[in-house]
Amino acid sequence: MPMKVGVARESAAGERRVALVPEALGKLTAAGLEILVEAGAGAGAAIPDQAFTDAGAKVVSTDELYAASDVILRVQKPVGPEVAKLRSGQAVIGLLSPLLDPTLMQALATAGVTAVSLDAIPRTLSRAQTMDALSSQANVGGYKAVLIAANTYGRYFPLLTTAAGTAKPANVLILGIGVAGLQAIGTARRLGAVVAAYDVRPETAEQAESLGAKFVKLKTSIDATGAGGYARELTAEERSSQQAELDEVIANQDVIITTAQVPGRKPPVLVTADAVRGMRSGSVIVDMAASALGGNCELSKSGQTVTTDNGVTIVAPENLPASLPTSASQFYAKNISELLKSMVKDGSLHLDFEEEVTRATVITHGGAVVSEPVKKLLAPAGGNA
Ligand code: NAD
Numbered sequence: 271m272p273m274k275v276g277v278a279r280e281s282a283a284g285e286r287r288v289a290l291v292p293e294a295l296g297k298l299t300a301a302g303l304e305i306l307v308e309a310g311a312g313a314g315a316a317i318p319d320q321a322f323t324d325a326g327a328k329v330v331s332t333d334e335l336y337a338a339s340d341v342i343l344r345v346q347k348p349v350g351p352e353v354a355k356l357r358s359g360q361a362v363i364g365l366l367s368p369l370l371d372p373t374l375m376q377a378l379a380t381a382g383v384t385a386v387s388l389d390a391i392p393r394t395l396s397r398a399q400t401m402d403a404l405s406s407q408a409n410v411g412g413y414k415a416v417l418i419a420a421n422t423y424g425r426y427f428p429l430l431t432t433a434a435g436t437a438k439p440a441n442v443l444i445l446g447i448g449v450a451g452l453q454a455i456g457t458a459r460r461l462g463a464v465v466a467a468y469d470v471r472p473e474t475a476e477q478a479e480s481l482g483a484k485f486v487k488l489k490t491s492i493d494a495t496g497a498g499g500y501a502r503e504l505t506a507e508e509r510s511s512q513q514a515e516l517d518e519v520i521a522n523q524d525v526i527i528t529t530a531q532v533p534g535r536k537p538p539v540l541v542t543a544d545a546v547r548g549m550r551s552g553s554v555i556v557d558m559a560a561s562a563l564g565g566n567c568e569l570s571k572s573g574q575t576v577t578t579d580n581g582v583t584i585v586a587p588e589n590l591p592a593s594l595p596t597s598a599s600q601f602y603a604k605n606i607s608e609l610l611k612s613m614v615k616d617g618s619l620h621l622d623f624e625e626e627v628t629r630a631t632v633i634t635h636g637g638a639v640v641s642e643p644v645k646k647l648l649a650p651a652g653g654n655a
Pocket of ligand 1: 393394395396399402404405408445446447448449450451468469470471474498499500501502504529530531532533538540
């Protein structure tokens with residue numbers, strides 16, 4: 271019997287993405303897999319059930335999906351009733367955030383469910399680039415952040431000369447030049463803005479400049495390149511010298527998009543309340559790093575748009591990729607299909623723990639949590655487990 275792969279309907283509030291799109295089905299069926307799709311799974315991304323049927327999938331009820339699937343593909347981690355429906359021997363693959371929710375991983379392990387998380391893919395491994403959902407979704411986010419900024423800003427982005435007068439181009443500053451920041455630079459440039467960008471990893475200067483942004487070089491030179499291509503947290507001294515210089519740059523901007531993250535830490539504050547007070551009325555900040563943990567702007571409120579007394583609007587969107595659901599799903603589908611295919615041998619799931627991607631992404635298997643970082647989080651403080 272061919273292995274059955276189920277595509278779940280997402281249930282998180284505001285989530286409009288779906289884990290597979292019809293165009294991605296061909297390669298999976300060619301690998302000997304049968305695809306089941308929960309009715310309505312693509313609705314948020316404007317993909318009707320019929321499109322999945324036409325591409326060779328079987329559309330099924332929620333109960334049938336959970337009962338019949340050997341592997342369930344999803345975008346976000348399963349919630350309460352979905353967790354209860356998963357059964358021993360079944361696998362679930364998605365952006366499961368195992369480090370943020372180790373308790374769920376323990377529950378899946380206890381239930382005998384194999385959990386595979388796309389956010390644990392080793393990002394510097396070139397062979398895994400096609401599976402890198404963090405990058406594909408950050409890319410969507412960087413693009414959409416600029417569109418939101420342009421939509422919120424009360425003036426033009428490009429230089430415009432017309433019979434009715436001339437519009438000055440907007441000055442846009444991108445803070446954090448990772449995947450999202452690079453896409454934000456490209457998008458803001460395409461809209462005609464004058465773009466500057468800043469990061470604590472010096473190698474990003476050339477990347478920003480190649481996309482047409484001016485790299486902001488502070489007098490105090492900081493190299494905070496950390497492990498795996500990420501940044502490390504700044505020391506208190508580095509932070510204060512960075513802040514003083516950044517405040518001056520910030521005061522001259524019309525639009526700021528912030529994307530700075532440090533793995534496993536709260537996002538660094540790069541735009542303080544004081545810096546916002548120094549900005550002109552009508553300026554816009556889009557804080558892509560904002561979450562319940564805080565953001566890159568001291569005044570951001572996750573999921574909300576606030577306007578300060580001095581007329582600066584601060585937007586802190588919660589799930590930007592879900593606001594471009596069809597494209598985000600198309601790229602995500604490629605990522606998850608590639609990961610799944612790498613784990614299928616002779617039409618069934620075959621986990622080879624000698625293989626780097628499998629070792630990194632399989633979080634629970636055989637009734638236990640197998641991921642070392644998650645095991646560490648679950649170990650009682652001071653214990654050796
Ligand atoms: P991220 O989301 O962790 O952070 C975004 C950016 O914020 C980073 O560029 C980081 O340097 C910057 N940042 C952190 N603290 C800062 C501060 N105090 N001030 C200013 N900027 C700050 O990063 P990401 O987009 O996930 O990318 C992380 C790295 O992974 C990058 O080096 C990227 O090129 C790399 N990457 C590599 C591959 C690959 O080789 N296959 C694929 C994807 C990403």
